Amino acid sequence: MPSEASLRLLDGALVETLLHPDAVLAAVRDAFILHSQGEGRVFPVVREPLERGIFGIKAGTVPAQGLLGFKAAGFWPGNRGAGGEPHQATILLIDPATGRPLCLIDGNAVTTMRTGAAGALGLLQLARPDSTRLCLFGTGVQARVQLRFALDRMPALRRVRYVTARGEPSPAFEAAFAARCAMSHARDPDAAVADSDVVITATPGGGALFDAGAVRPGTHLTCVGTDTKGKRELPAGLLERTCLFVDDREQSRRIGEGQWAPDHPAVELGDLLTGRAQAGRSGSDITVFDMTGLALQDLTVARMLFDRAVLSDLGTRVPWPW
Template sequence: MPADAQLLLLDRDFVEPALQGDQVLAAVREAFVLHSQRAGRVFPVVRETLHTRGVFGIKSGDVASQDLLGFKAAGFWPNNRAKGGEPHQATIALFDPYTGRPLCIMDGNAITTARTGAAGALGLQQLARPDSTRICVFGTGVQATVQLKYALSMLPRRCTVRYVSISGEPEPRFEMAFRDHCAISVAHDRNEAVADSDVVITATPGGGALFDAAAVQPGTHLTCVGTDTAGKRELPQGVLQRARIFVDDQEQARTIGECQWAPELPCTEIGGLLAGTAPFERSASDITVFDMTGLALQDLTVARLLYEHALAKGTGTQVAWPW
């Protein structure tokens, strides 16, 4: 066995600047298409609540034709906020499928943020009305920020944004990030904000229904990000029953996504739309929901991009890893 084998480490300072928006979009699109063609596999998800109030999960998979194998260990630790840290934590590892030897370990926080934002953007592009100009966002954290950033870049017209914060009060830092790109203000009545929106983005910890079902008007598109664990939800009862539902993975959505609350309803995987194998024509009155639970393949295609970039540039930290 080689005694001079190396393991590549890519930390946050490498990962964050290396994530280019167009490349991430392309990688996430590839992941969805691979999944729709079953050319990439998604292994069963681990998602467990800890005694520390944290939630720990593992998402893994492979793409045999690309010799791509790996996992992401990630979760949500709400107590991190009190320590000045980010509640979402993630680490990604890539492996040689022929030997099982680890090839690369990289910081997964920025990757998770970027790939989830890109996934929401692809769903928005496929499902929202092209004339959408009014957006309602629930949340003001990292994921709400990236979802709104991608949404504004995807929609062809200048938008008006209303957001719902935890406190119900304005969040100046959140507003400052978007003032040059849209008219943005805090929503004091969440039901009114939903009713007056073309696009609704929910990016919260998934602690319960965020608004009344009757607030959702015909023609609305909803991007649902926060429900990724059994027992979580953001949508109220009754919305899914009125909607055309799209998911990243049917089984996963019915287990840990919004679809867990109505698993009997039909849903379509977004990869089929992107691959052109699942035709979809939106009428002006359709309500569409993209129930996003996150695919391991999204993490792996983006991680592969960064791994290959680091190898080509000779960057990152190589450490001895004899086997």
């Protein structure tokens, strides 16, 4: 009855226990497919600068599956000084039949994992299967999850060179992956890119990270950090030489790397997964997967978490009468 309605709360600690990589990968794959088939709608993204950070909202719906909701998220760099996480995200699932809230979820780990899973799907579709050398820009939370998914899904990867913002090595970062691959710090970004089969950029998107001429034929690049107007990680003139793939074409041109080459053709990754498009890459093609993040990814992963929580009666139920 309406008077017995409740809102289920899933905090960060519980979310972490429920986010199994294979389940997240499957949910994110579903999101790409729903987007390609037109069964899922994504609404215009809100992404606005604030005095002390950046705030955004990504929302969407899958009417046939009764899925509706949004993620409110952003970046508050000042949190680091207080020992907190600068990225903050909260997801709300809503009953589309009534507009009533169903589940409130700590979205930080969801954002991290679904982005890592999306990067892995891009690698599997676009990177050369015989790729053995990877160059990674960044050592933060997103850099770590991208590398973890890459090593899990592409076992041929053997050597990883990483580039840090300050140009100094990170022993802790190296130790986290030393058992899985040969890790080394790269002081020369151009040389590291030129010597790699796969390049992953997971930075705040403050500017070009390397020279366009450093990218060799056959390289695949996964771009994570450009998600706001004015941001970029790739150098000018590179996109025009590549086969560009995106999660959402319009989003890429508004807030992703696509904003710097808006007339360059782009293929949505979901269309590769559904067979509506073919990668058709040759061994010498340079491929780029520009990830700006789909609301549907957050929602399909959130639904998976909600279903698991309901099945095992997990989380906190708060009375939410009509």
